[in-house]
Amino acid sequence: MSLTRRAxxxxxxxxxxxxxxxxxxxxxxxxxxxxKRAYDLFLQNLxxxxxxxxxxxxxxxxxxxxxxxxxxxTFCTYRGHHHTLARGAHMLxxxxxxxxxxxGLMKGKGGSMHLTSVEHGVMGSxxx
Numbered sequence: 001m002s003l004t005r006r007a008x009x010x011x012x013x014x015x016x017x018x019x020x021x022x023x024x025x026x027x028x029x030x031x032x033x034x035x036k037r038a039y040d041l042f043l044q045n046l047x048x049x050x051x052x053x054x055x056x057x058x059x060x061x062x063x064x065x066x067x068x069x070x071x072x073x074t075f076c077t078y079r080g081h082h083h084t085l086a087r088g089a090h091m092l093x094x095x096x097x098x099x100x101x102x103x104g105l106m107k108g109k110g111g112s113m114h115l116t117s118v119e120h121g122v123m124g125s126x127x128x
Contacts, residue, residue, distance in 0.1 A: 024066060028058040031082045034091045038081060038098055048100040051112040054079040061086035073123050080115050080125025087120040 035053050042051045054061070057079065065086035068074070076083045084094055089105060097104030098112050105117050116124040 020066065024059075024062045027062040027065070027086060030091070031058040031061055031085050034085055034094060035081060037091075038095060041095065041099060047098045047112065048108075049111050049113070051098060052078040052080075054082040058082060068121070070121070073121050075123050076115075076125035077127065078113075078125070080122075081112070084115045084117060084120070084122045084125070087117070087122050089115075089117045089120050089122065093117070 032055065035055050035058075038047065038051060039053055039055070041047050061082035064083070065088075068087070074083055074087055081094055081098075084105070085091065092103060093105045094115065096102070097106060097108060097110055097115060100108040100111065102108055104110070105115055110116055110124075112125075113127055114124055116122060
């Protein structure tokens with residue numbers, strides 16, 4: 001059997017349930033919305049420091065989060081916003097952190113490069 005036929009057979013026998021596909025799509029849209037909002041805030045000089053966005057990489061975060069267990073930990077380098085959101089952190093908390101606000105994940109002290117939410121298994125995003 002050719003590689004293409006084996007891949008097609010594997011795909012059809014391991015169909016992703018519709019509810020999972022819809023949740024993955026919803027998560028990608030939410031992440032895109034939040035990243036665009038973060039960019040708008042950055043342009044208004046409301047984001048403290050720099051911000052590394054992951055526009056166009058939403059599917060990576062949604063897919064990895066779907067494969068993770070609740071008790072797994074995530075460590076990111078640059079572009080950690082989308083991974084943090086995918087693990088379940090609220091948009092308000094992520095954007096609040098970027099803006100240095102009290103409602104942020106770390107009360108506004110970590111910023112874009114140090115997003116941490118132990119509650120969601122996100123152990124931080126750090127420059128490498």
